[in-house]
Amino acid sequence: MLTVEELENIKERLGKQFAKIVMEAHATLDAELVHLCSEVDSTRGEEHLKALGGDLCGLKKVIGVELDLSAVEILSALCRIGENTYGRCMECGADLPGPLLQSHPTERFCSCCRVNHRQLEHN
Numbered sequence: 001m002l003t004v005e006e007l008e009n010i011k012e013r014l015g016k017q018f019a020k021i022v023m024e025a026h027a028t029l030d031a032e033l034v035h036l037c038s039e040v041d042s043t044r045g046e047e048h049l050k051a052l053g054g055d056l057c058g059l060k061k062v063i064g065v066e067l068d069l070s071a072v073e074i075l076s077a078l079c080r081i082g083e084n085t086y087g088r089c090m091e092c093g094a095d096l097p098g099p100l101l102q103s104h105p106t107e108r109f110c111s112c113c114r115v116n117h118r119q120l121e122h123n
């Protein structure tokens with residue numbers, strides 16, 4: 001489990017990474033999306049991010065084609081933080097180890113389920 005401080009830290013890192021990617025893809029995005037993305041970057045409060053969570057998931061659908069995979073992964077991690085499902089395996093629900101999340105903040109699966117998923121994707 002992550003402490004509140006660790007989660008805040010990851011949230012901030014992801015927000016900055018995402019904003020950077022969005023800035024680079026700026027030309028393909030309209031003003032509204034850029035505004036939403038800048039909100040992600042400046043978001044600090046839990047409530048605000050929660051409120052933004054729904055929009056972020058919609059945003060992911062809109063820009064999923066335009067942005068590369070890492071941006072989509074960052075967005076979905078931010079969505080999961082907003083939904084309070086961050087840090088849990090999306091397959092079996094197990095808590096992901098803190099050090100894993102620190103080094104791979106967009107990780108969605110525990111090590112067992114990740115292996116299963118990779119195999120499924122390759123079959």
Ligand SMILES: [Zn+2]
Nearest residue numbers: 089092110113
């Ligand atoms: Zn799992």
